[in-house]
Amino acid sequence: MSKYRAALPQLSDRLFLMDGGLETTLVFHQGIDLPFFAAADQLKDEEGTARLRRYYDDYARLAAEAGLGFVLDSPNWRSSPDWGARMSLSLAELEAINRRGIALMEEVRARHEGGRSPMVVSGVVGPRGDGYRPDGAMSAAEARDYHAWQIGIYASTSADMVAGYTLNYVEEAIGIAEAARRAGLPVAISFTLETDGRLPSGQPLKDAILETDAATGATPAYYLINCAHPSHFADVLETDADWTRRLRGLRANASRRSHAELDASPDLDAGDPEELGRLYRQLRTRLPRLTVLGGCCGTDHRHVAQIRLACTGMDAAA
Template structure:
């Protein structure tokens, strides 16, 4: 799908869908035990690959049915060197897993009639915990760390890279530099706490502007993920020059904080219809918001409600 690399179709402003909370769907709705939240391990078995098909295909069929584009993310949020080491994989094995994930996702996309506007994205996560900014890195260290995973995507047919649940600016800058050197379009998604600030306390707008200023190749656009809309809508009410850079949202269904979610033993699914209406409100605050999906606790029902509310508003 390399024809999209230099001209991502979701930049047109048309509505695009993406998926939801893969890991929480697997754990709470399918009873899968994920080591360190690593969904990529399912790629190793036929049963695991079938579970991934059951998760992704309804989203792709929804997009095809509604005439919307789709950003298809690989299940590789944890497929980076440190997490791979914790799980017993070498760096070479992790690189191979990332390349194999792109091929597997491409096979899924080709199974869906009408899914021609599917953008295949190599998904990467933070080096540390996605809920806390506990691991301090320089931008140079982050660039070196994430280069392996980004390089694997660049050589396996991925159209872009998505860095999801970023907690701090130095890591974001390093990822942007690594993606630029690999000539891969990058979408960078920050997560925020209940006060609308990054886990390290930096305001969202400042984080976006600082990343743009320090990266030789700027991200194609930004997203916000793994937070309820009410956690960050208030910070979007003012601020020129950075709100326009946000084109995607993958919100949680739950209003719980990251700390509360980390301790939760049951799934807080929230209310899909309510979440859809909150996204409608976000579109009034974010003039370029067009990529719509979910994060922890969300599934196909939530994304369908989100798309319905936003399409009606459009």
């Protein structure tokens, strides 16, 4: 049974943390060869599952020791049918991987959740195509039908919600939101942004949020920004605007590099964790509803610890 599906606790004004860049941590810090950059491949065996368990435990502790909430985003960003086929997985094998991702999040929650630290299990959905480029764009109806398979699996588990990450054109966001609504799951929608603060499709973030809300009857519980440095989008965020009040989450990059530069780079640009924490605090000063905070490509527990310090005053060593 879901614990928070009827009332997500992160919709209050309390602070919630998320993890950092799972895939970049596995590849660059741990030397893991991830096929198609799919962290879910680690769920195939106990060694990989144990590796993921340690990863999430580190972040859950950061939240629990500070009395903060935590959103446990499952490692299933690339666990939809097309990506499963690329990894030569049958639908039955892929379904098992999606279920294992949720079961692992439940296990971590059972270990770390406390009265002051609610922990929400979130089933992650990623784009059908590339996270940086709107190649092979679908209609909203096509996206709804495509993502309904994975979201339907989450609906039959203890997942509290669905989160669609690294979405780079609005029709896919609308489709995911509609599939989640039909499945009876709360949904959060996160858009990838470029260095100009626009989606890779060229659409302004404001328009993408307003269009998604208009097409779905404001189905998303909230929106997030991912995969861009705060300097890339700070100028497009309007203080006290209705559309920015819909923004509650932030998974920024610590790197100032463009997506093209990151794709072509053989090394990891981890940026400056302390600077990233300060930039998060500055954004929260302007937009106090930004209360669900984690990292994206290149970030790790150091960055989230600095975000915690900057936004709560509690050092990671506390």
